[in-house]
Amino acid sequence: MTSVLGITLLTLVLSGPIVAFVPIGGGASTHVSITGTALLQKVKETCRAVADEAGHEFKPTGSSPEELVQACLEPTAPGQVSGAMFISALQEIYTQNGLVDRNFVNSAPHHFNSEAFLEGRGLIMEGTVTIKANIRKENFQAARETLGRVLHTLQDFYSHSNWVELGYTEPYINLIRPDLPLENLADIQTSTCSDCASGTCPNSILPNILKEKKLTSGYMGIFSAAKPKGKCSHGGAADLTSTAEPRGGISKDERRSDNVALHNAAVNAATAASLQLLEDIRLAIGDNDFLRMMGIARASVVCFVIDTTGSMSADIDVARNVVYEIIDSKKGTQDEPSEYILVPFNDPDFGPLIRKTDPDEMKIELNKLTASGGGDTPEMCLSGLQLALAGAPDSSQIYVFTDAIAKDIALKDTIVALIRSSKSTVSFFMTGPTGRRRRSPSASSFEDYKDLALASGGQAIQVSKRQLPQATDVILDTSTSALVTVLQRARSPGKQETFPFMLDESLKNITIYITGQSITFTLTNPAGVSQNHNEASGKLGTIHTVGNLRRIRLNADNQAGSWQINIISNRPYMLKVTGQSTINFIYGFVESFGGPHPGYAVLSGRPQAGQPATLMLSVMGRKGPSSMTIGFVALVTVSGPETVRNSTTSDMGNGDILVTVDDVPDGEFVVILKGTDKVSGSEFQRQSTTQMSVSKVNIQAVVDRSVEPGKAFNLTFSVMTQGPGGQYSISASNDRSFPMSYSDSLTLTTGQYANSTMTIMPPAETPSGTDVTVTLEAKSPNGVDSNYVVLRFSVVTKITDFVQPVCEVVNVLADDCPQDVAQCKPFQWKLAATLTDGNGTGIETVSMRKGSGNLTTTSLSAPIIQANYTASCCSQIVEFVAVDAVGNVGKCYHSIVRSAGPPSLNMSLPLLFCLLVSSFVTKF
Structure with missing residues (x-):
């Protein structure tokens, strides 16, 4: 994953107080604020709809994302609700939105510059198809990343074109309706602007352009001042065309004294357009998946990577029982997992990744696991772990069960890169003989699992197969969205040391873990009360010892103050203090970038x-x-x-x-x-739990599109080092095992980028919406220094169905409904409609959006679907949507509300609206 945080909710002050669409600006209206306003409003609407349907009250106590999540989830179950996943999802969208200004700075379609209207709409349509396809495959992170980029392009239309100068206040619906043409575009020969020597004219659009409602946008030249004769420029110091007549620019990115009204109009239109796009996606995927895409769920996922070789029969039974216990003990609480992921591995097979939201379905999958073949010989453990890290949401807790060393140890650096990129925590439950030593420096051992656990902030628990059931309380402790880490330290070799840590009033279920051999310790609370390792049940907590793990659960939650633990051992050990709390933080390492719209970009490496x-x-x-x-x-x-x-x-x-x-x-x-x-x-x-370090190597690579199944995806990347030059080794892998070709070495000169290309071939049978995680690494000639980049791209089938479902109301029986609404309760009204999908892919779902009546349909596989609706006369509005197999949306709305007016009007037939809302199509 790209890391959380992003260009982010920045309001850095540059030279002077400005308000801008750009990532950095001194005021309130930036791409981030526009996107955030739209996202929070749409999430709030969705939460309210879900609550209304379930009969819950939706009452946020404030406007913050944390309070929105609490109001959305708390009524459904008791327990602490963390806003971390929601805020991380927002930041991922903000990140990709802002990166358009860095990665596509000179691309006119990405910004609707230089009158690239058809191309810009093509990007919006392609991106929206990709988002819907990703969500159908439950690839929510890939969907969020594409959503951020699409929203940037859509928002730029209103700032970079003359749409608001033409007097329009509503969004240009044609940008997101592929069945509607883009009309009245200024051609290349048409002059559009008058000269503005000062560069700050209130409106330099030519009068005839305004009168004829011609649509144009400013030309942008970063490397050249050339533009067609008479054309508007974007404007600003970075735009070289703004010095060529007609001078000036029509960009409304920044609020200035000369363009306040136009800037505000552009912000309003961009916000409304963003809401339109989000509503189409929500209608296509449904409320629950929309909230899942936005990271609004109870607990984080439970992810198991399980060795299924012959010696693992007992371990599989333990893992199965743990999942059963999680399902049964946490059902109906905020700690009930929102998703279950299972990745089996053997030799030479591994996978597939199995993802379930229904706990009963996961029980069925677990019951299918059987131990066969192998033994305690090396297995494909890291290949299975790679699938889990790429497929699970960021910051997941992943649990690996194995009794053998890794056969695929060559993937170790890839696993470390994925851990750092996703910030997921990996814990190993190792039940094999761990005393074996490496046969060679390149051979694997159980120490590799310990290295990976430490890198991720997880545990490396060594127990016998008989002891394994006693060690799995760690999984029950950590399967919660509100898990936080207070302290984590490791010592190798071990030594006597005192570790202070601060506990606060919000922490619940405080647990201390110590892994290692031959350890003694003393725990002391703020009042000076102590308990040592020999006191299994003492004044401060209960100590449970199994294998190399000591688990200390404090007796009471209200233990606020300064604590300390003194550990004595001459062998390696790790200390970790955790609890449950809604107080937490997320972070990302960032670098600044320049250009017309400077900002911050999150580092992938x-x-x-x-x-x-x-x-x-x-x-x-x-x-x-x-x-x-x-x-x-x-x-x-x-x-x-x-x-x-x-x-x-x-x-x-x-x-x-x-x-x-x-x-x-x-x-x-x-x-x-x-x-x-x-x-x-x-x-x-x-x-934080994930360990990081610095590197003199830098890798730059950008994914700019999706790819069709069976067609090659070419990824250009650049590598630079500030260290010694020479021949650097290049390695790459992807989580789908797609064929890849690239040069395995690159000759670098210090301080200079060298370019190369990788080709990935998704098989023709790849399902649409599949996301692919690629990990690319460059390593110095001596192997001491390296860096990586983790990228995602989507495989999406080319869409030819641009036809939205059509609704035709054929009969309405509402004559029995009284004019006096106070007398409506005993009476009913009925509606009959037909739904068709023309020559499209067929209607897949029909769902009600408004109304409290009963909606039924005939078979959705029929060419003409009959929809029948019956409701009380007290419920006077109905709205339902039909979604076809590729995400095109048709919306039908009917009201029997009688308008106020003369009696003759009250006797008229009910007003009928049949509104069709198209989704988006792609242009490859």
Whole structure:
């Protein structure tokens, strides 16, 4: 995944107070704020609709995303509700929206520059088809990334064209209706602007263009001042064409004294257009999947990667029982998993990834698992783990069960890259003999699993097969969306050390884990009360020991204050302190970019060595970011001698913080944050789990489109190093095992980018909506330094069905409904309609959006579908939608509300509206 956070909710102040569509601006109306306004409004509408249907009350206590999630989910089940997944989803969309200004800075269609209207609409249509296809395959992250890019292009139309200058206040629906033509476009010979020497004229569109309602947009020249004669420019210092007559520009990206009204009109139209697009997607996929795409779900997923070789029969039974316990014990609570993922592996087979939202269906899949073949010989463990990391949502908890070392150890660097990119936590339950040593430096051992667990912030638990059932409480502890990490440290070799940590009032179910052998420890609370390792049930908590794991569950939740644990051991060990809380943070390492619309881009790989590290943090509190005060952000090493590097922070508002660390620690580090919860007044401490380090190698690559099944996807990438030049090795893999071809080496000169190309061939039978995660790595000649990039692209079948379902109302019986609404209760009205899909792919679903009556249909496989609706006369409006197999949407609306007026009008037939809302088609 691209990392969470993004260009993000920035409001950095540049030179002067401006308000801009661009990622960075000094005011309120940016691409991010426009997108955020539309997303929050549409999510709120969807949550309210779901609550109304379920008979729940939807009453957010405030406007923050955290409070919106709480109102959306809390009525359905008791327990703590975390807004982390929702905020992460928002940030992914913001990220990709902003990256259009970096990755496609010179592409006219991506910005509707230079009168590229047909091409721009083609990008919107292609992207929307991809979004719907991704969601149908439950590839929500791929859908979010494409949504961010599509929204940027759609929003730019209103800022970069003369749509609002023509007097239009509503969105141009033709941009998202492929059945409607783009009309009255200015051709290449038509002059469109008058000269503006000052560059700040209120409206330089020619009068005849305004009178004839001709549509044009500004030309943009980053490398050349050339433009067709008489054409408008985009404007601004980065646009070289703005100095060629007619000078000036018509961009409304920034609010200036000369264009306040036009800028505001463009913002309003762009927001309304974004809402139209989101509504079409929501109608096509349904409310529940729309909320899932937006990260609004109870707990995060439960993901199991299970060895199915012959010696694993007992382990499979334990894993099955754990899932059953999760299903049964957490049903009806906020910790009930929203999704279950299972990836089996054997030798030489692994996969497929099985994804279920219905717990009973996952039970069926688990019951199908049988142990066969193999033994405790090396297996394809990392190949199975790769599928899980690519297929599970970011920040997932993944549990691996195995009793053998990895046969596919060559994937270890790929797994580390996917862990860092997804920020998922991987825990291993190892039941095989772990005393074996490596046969060679390239051979695998159980130490590799320990390395991966440490890199992700997970556990490496070694137990016998008999002890395994006693070790799985860790899974029950961590299967919650509100899980937070307070502290994590590792020491190898071990030594005596005291680790302080802060617990706050919001924390519940506080648990301490210590993994390692020959360990003694003493735990001390803020009042000075202590408990040592020999006291299984003491004043502070209950200690459970199994294998190399010690699990300490504190006796009471209200243990706020400064704690410490003193550990003594001369062998390697790891300490982790967790709890459940809605106070947390998400982060991403970012780099700035310039150009006409500068901003910040999230790094897919490791930050660059030899320069300050920059992070963007979003902090979540119980009442939104305003309920938090941030006091300290630092980078700290997890292993070896502890190194803490303090930072300088800038509050960007809305809970977003820009963090700069001038002196980055050597080796692997994590992010630690301390602050104060204003709700309780207690200090809190949180730590990221995924370890990161810097690199002198940099890889640049951009995915700019989807690809059809059976057609080659060419990915151009560039590699540069600030270290020694030479022949760098290139390696790549993808989670679908699609054939790939690329050069396995690249000769680099220090400080210069070298280009190369990779070709990936999706098989012709690849289902539409499949997303592919590609991990590309470059490694120095001596193997000491490396970096990676993780990219996603989608395989989407070319769409030829542009026909939306058609609704025709054939009969309405409402004569019995009284004119006095107060007397409506005993009476009913009926409606009959036919639904057809023309020459399209066939209607797939029919669902009611408004009305409290009963809607039935005949078989959806019939060429003509009969829809019958019956409702009380008290429910006077009905709206239902028909969606075809490729996501085209037809919406039917009927009202029996009688308009106020003379008696003769009240006796007229009910007013009938049949509104057809098209979805989007693709242009390849």
